[in-house]
Amino acid sequence: MCGIVGLFLKDKMLEPRLGALLTDMLITMTDRGPDSAGIAVYGEGAPSHTKLTVQSDTPDEDFADLSDAVQAVVNAPVALVRRDTHAVLNVPAGTAETVRAHLRREVPSVRVMSFGDTLEIYKEVGLPADVASRFDIASMSGSHGIGHTRMATESAVTTLGAHPFNTGADQCLVHNGSLSNHNAMRRRLRREGIHIETMNDSEVAAAYLTWKMANGATLGEALEQSLDDLDGFFNFVVGTKDGFGVVRDPIACKPAVMAETDQYVAFGSEYRALVNLPGIDSARVWEPEPATVYFWRHGETTTPSRKAA
């Protein structure tokens, strides 16, 4: 099973409600997966800074002097905003890798959930309602976001095994399905220098897209190529700094419904997830086609959708 949701706002007036809308959508999908839940939100970024969302199982100890420690590493002021077991560190642009390496070496109990200019990822073991309230996701504003509630099949039920996965700056992915060639692909991607944290199959999909985009592919092209290179069942919903994409494998067993209005594009594993969105009764509602890439970008007036070869 697993339940996935996504919301890409076209209307800025809705941005303050992004977290609340996504939370509601994800809670509706609770019966599709009780193991862990997570939400990625693209919110405000600070100029010349990168956000590092980190997590700790012992946040009181780990976060107490974390900003001081990171400041010493980057030689610049670092703001830390804590939310329950997570914290967002605002580090100078270009230092994210240095900080990540420092944390891995010096404070291994602090794990990096995501990095990017505007992306923040919050995820924990538990039900969507509990996870969302721990981080007060409903209060967050942003331009787009994706969420996931997991029924684990391919790897352990842990915080790091929760979705969304982030493997490149401002990139994230949620997955419903299971990949069968993830071990071979993980080895290949690691040889290519892509950082992969877990033994989870979905993280490999995220890393694959990161690798493709690092080599010049657009999000749409990377998704299209994933149809050739990834084997198994998948519905992917992915976010980039200004984009939102959806692709289903050619067999398309996993359920998917999309809705579009002048205000937003929304994805849900089931129509139930979309019923509280504003204007849903007059939205264009459709089931995305198998092996077809859909993606949207902020600033583009048309809604591109392209058939894969």
Add this chain to the structure above:
Amino acid sequence: MQTYDLEANGLRDLNAALHDQNTETNQTRWDVINPRGSHAIAVGLDAPIEVNVKGSTGYYCAGMNKQAQVRIHGSAGPGVAENMMSGKVVIDGDASQYAGATGRGGTLVIKGNASSRCGISMKGIDNVVHGNVGHMSAFMGQSGNLVVCGDAGEALGDSIYEARLFVRGKVKSLGADCVEKEMRPEHIELLRDLLARGECDAAPEEFRRYGSARQLYNFKIDNAY
């Protein structure tokens, strides 16, 4: 007429009330409001009643239907009218995967498009789709009729036994052992009746017929790799 607010009163009481109806009932018309994509609405009915679902539904609406007429005033999620025995289910919008799967009788009408695996393993049901159907439709179909007024996706009628498939538009590809067959006068007459029952005014002469080549019925060593 009975009106049931699904959001206010929940699924169990709705289906229990519908199951309580029999052939002598005078509660013959039911409106279900606020379905909001809920699952398993009006499942397992066995009475000559009419149920109008005023909105879109989730998984398995009108599954295992007998005798009842169910109309969905919206779109239907996966597995609508699965294993129908008799009666009629009409969907004003689109239907998701495996609509009318394994059905043994009755008529399923989809006014919009159906997605993949429409009529998979059908065993006597008549499915009339006004729009397109997705890939692997009528996979392993055993009997009954699938009528598609639009186009059919990949691998139509794969491993089909004896169901009849009528398609007006393009067929992306035929599945294993599915072939085009001659449209004889009796097929035109059959299709005319199916289209009338399917609330569709398409001309039966515009359709092509597909069915089983009957080459997979028996094991042949040539089929082994």
